[in-house]
Amino acid sequence: MHALNKNSSTHPKVLYGKTGVLIVNLGTPDSYRWKDIRKYLKEFLNDRRVIETNKALWFLILNLIILTFRPHKTAKNYKKIWMKELNISPLKYYTQVQKDKLKKKLTKKNVLVDYAMRYGNPSIKEKILNLKYKGCENIIILPLYPQYAAPTTASVCDEVYRTLLSMRWQPSIQIIPHYESNPYYIKALANCINEALNKLSFQPDIIVFSYHGIPKKYFLDGDPYHCYCQKTTRLVKENMDIKIPFLTTFQSRFGPQEWLMPYTDETLRGLPSKGKKRVLILCPGFASDCIETLEEIEMEAKSIFLENGGKEFNYVPCLNDRKDHIDLLYKLVSKFL
Numbered sequence: 001m002h003a004l005n006k007n008s009s010t011h012p013k014v015l016y017g018k019t020g021v022l023i024v025n026l027g028t029p030d031s032y033r034w035k036d037i038r039k040y041l042k043e044f045l046n047d048r049r050v051i052e053t054n055k056a057l058w059f060l061i062l063n064l065i066i067l068t069f070r071p072h073k074t075a076k077n078y079k080k081i082w083m084k085e086l087n088i089s090p091l092k093y094y095t096q097v098q099k100d101k102l103k104k105k106l107t108k109k110n111v112l113v114d115y116a117m118r119y120g121n122p123s124i125k126e127k128i129l130n131l132k133y134k135g136c137e138n139i140i141i142l143p144l145y146p147q148y149a150a151p152t153t154a155s156v157c158d159e160v161y162r163t164l165l166s167m168r169w170q171p172s173i174q175i176i177p178h179y180e181s182n183p184y185y186i187k188a189l190a191n192c193i194n195e196a197l198n199k200l201s202f203q204p205d206i207i208v209f210s211y212h213g214i215p216k217k218y219f220l221d222g223d224p225y226h227c228y229c230q231k232t233t234r235l236v237k238e239n240m241d242i243k244i245p246f247l248t249t250f251q252s253r254f255g256p257q258e259w260l261m262p263y264t265d266e267t268l269r270g271l272p273s274k275g276k277k278r279v280l281i282l283c284p285g286f287a288s289d290c291i292e293t294l295e296e297i298e299m300e301a302k303s304i305f306l307e308n309g310g311k312e313f314n315y316v317p318c319l320n321d322r323k324d325h326i327d328l329l330y331k332l333v334s335k336f337l
Contacts, residue, residue, distance in 0.1 A: 015135030018110045020171070021333050022127055023099055023142045024156050025288060027119030028089040032078035038071040044119045049155040052218070074291075081294040092117070094288035095144070097321040098329065105330045111337065112136055118156050125163040131171070138172045140336045142329065144287035146185055147232060148178035149214055149225035174336045180228040184331050186235045188324040189284055193240065196280060196316045204280040204314070206245050206271065209233045210297060211285040213250035213259040226260055232284055244280075251283075251301075252292050268301055272309030279305060282316035287325075289318045 029040035045051055045062055083093055095115050103113040112134060116127040131139055143156040157175055164170050179185050193207065211229040219226050233248045251264035271279065281301070283293045298315040305313050319325035 015133070016137055018112055018135040018137065019337060020128075020131035020134075020136035020139040021102070021106065021111060021113045021142065022124075022131065022139060023095065023102065023113075023115045023144055023329065024124060025091060025095045025115070025117055025144045026152070026290070027117035028091045028290070029078065029120060031087075032075050032082050034071050034075050037075045037078065038067055040120050041071060041074065042067055047119075047151070047155055049158065050151045052215075077291055077295045080299065081291055089290070090294060091288045091290035094318075094320045098144075098288070098326065101321055101326045102329050102333070105326065106333065106337075108337075118152075118159060124156070124159045125166075128160065128163045128171075129167070132167070132169070136171055138174070140333055141173065141175045142333060143175070145285070146178060146182075146287070147180045147211065147225055147228035147285055150218060150223050151214060153178060176332050176336060178228060179328075179332060180232045181235055182328065182332070184324070184328040186232070186239055188319055188322065188328055189232070189236045189282070190239050191324055192282065192316050192319065192322075193236070193280070196282075196314060197242070200280070200312075200314060202278050202312045204244055204312070205276040205278045206247055206280075208264070208267070208279055208281040209236075209246060209248050210251045210264040210281055210283050210301075211248065212252050212283075212292060213263070215255075216258045216260060219260060229285065236284075251296060264297070265301060265304055268305040268310070269308045271305065272311075277310050278312040279310060280314050280316065283318060286318045288320055293318055 027040065027044065029036040042062070045066065051058055078089065081090060083090060086093060099113055099115040106113055112131060114127050114131060116122050116124045118124065128139060141156070141160055143153045145152040160173060160175065164173065197204070209232070214223060214225055230248055233246055237246045247267070249262050249264040249267045250260040253259040253263060268279070271277070281297060283297060286293050302313045302315070
């Protein structure tokens with residue numbers, strides 16, 4: 001004890017007393033170069049929460065086939081939507097802006113706000129360690145996934161817990177749950193639709209809510225994601241005084257197995273033959289515009305719809321950095337401060 005007291009003046013300075021807020025999005029490659037795309041896809045598709053199949057078989061399929069051929073196509077798609085003047089992907093850009101605007105609303109000096117990506121950079125581990133180093137004894141994690149799913153929200157939790165396993169002095173961790181029915185979230189989506197309708201020169205025959213899909217097997221094994229998506233669509237419709245029908249669809253399927261249905265692309269291909277030739281479409285499950293919304297929906301889905309007899313197609317941007325979205329994030333975080 002005497003020796004410890006004698007050397008106490010040389011003890012390294014330890015910061016403490018702060019709370020960290022970490023918003024987490026899915027992720028993005030560092031660039032649209034083949035090498036960066038491959039690196040990103042390898043991390044993403046190696047997540048056992050994303051791909052639940054035989055590990056040995058998947059190792060061969062992923063490394064011999066997918067990572068050989070898919071990066072080239074994916075790179076071309078990223079190039080279409082890349083914000084070249086800023087040299088950044090839309091998803092990373094909007095996540096950064098969300099972080100900055102949330103930081104302005106959380107004015108307490110002892111609250112630090114940052115962002116991370118589940119895949120790619122900056123990583124969850126890097127940001128948690130950095131917040132702890134800066135004195136954050138408590139860290140609030142906000143996964144930017146309104147509807148819970150194992151491949152998204154649970155995967156973020158997995159990575160947070162893996163990071164804690166390597167830490168000698170762990171901070172207290174609080175993870176904000178899904179918010180598919182939060183009134184501020186529902187109102188923000190309704191605002192987006194109303195604003196879009198007011199700007200249109202046509203009356204939509206149908207409003208399509210396109211969510212990222214998951215394999216049907218995950219749903220049958222107990223994943224609640226499908227129910228939360230349907231719930232969001234229903235609540236938005238109930239909060240709007242319009243007669244236009246709403247429809248929930250699922251996009252971005254991958255591989256040969258059956259995914260949640262109806263599929264967005266097949267639905268849009270068939271709508272014109274059913275008299276639905278004017279469409280308004282949005283992607284409520286994405287907090288930021290990204291390759292799945294800007295390339296897959298605003299570009300590819302639009303082409304499919306128009307080529308099959310559609311007359312009008314309008315994509316409603318994600319909530320991104322809208323004031324009502326930042327207000328939602330503020331409300332979600334404030335409950336845990």
